[in-house]
Amino acid sequence: MGIAEHHANIVPRQIASKIEGIEIERINIDENYDIDIDDFTKKYTPHVKIVSLSAASNVTGRIYNLEKVSALLRDDTIFVIDGSQALPHFRIDVNDLKCDALIAT
Numbered sequence: 001m002g003i004a005e006h007h008a009n010i011v012p013r014q015i016a017s018k019i020e021g022i023e024i025e026r027i028n029i030d031e032n033y034d035i036d037i038d039d040f041t042k043k044y045t046p047h048v049k050i051v052s053l054s055a056a057s058n059v060t061g062r063i064y065n066l067e068k069v070s071a072l073l074r075d076d077t078i079f080v081i082d083g084s085q086a087l088p089h090f091r092i093d094v095n096d097l098k099c100d101a102l103i104a105t
Contacts, residue, residue: 027053033062035069050078055086063090070097 016022025043028036035053051073056063066081073079083092083104094102
């Protein structure tokens with residue numbers, strides 16, 4: 001999960017963490033307010049089973065480069081995209097991103 005995630009993505013993961021005992025790791029953003037790919041690759045270990053990221057920030061207006069993240073994922077990783085901040089403004093092609101779920105709450 002990114003450090004700049006919207007509550008629509010944070011709160012459900014925090015609840016799952018308390019119920020299931022899963023560990024949440026936060027990914028930093030870079031100087032351009034995009035996902036810090038170097039930080040992601042350091043934290044994306046074989047223990048990571050789910051990657052959940054927002055498509056866009058409602059604070060900075062940044063549209064995140066999820067294609068770059070998607071290209072790094074293993075087949076055994078579930079990729080969840082929070083589209084809450086993005087879908088009212090642009091289309092997200094789940095086939096291009098190879099995500100397992102697109103959620104907009």
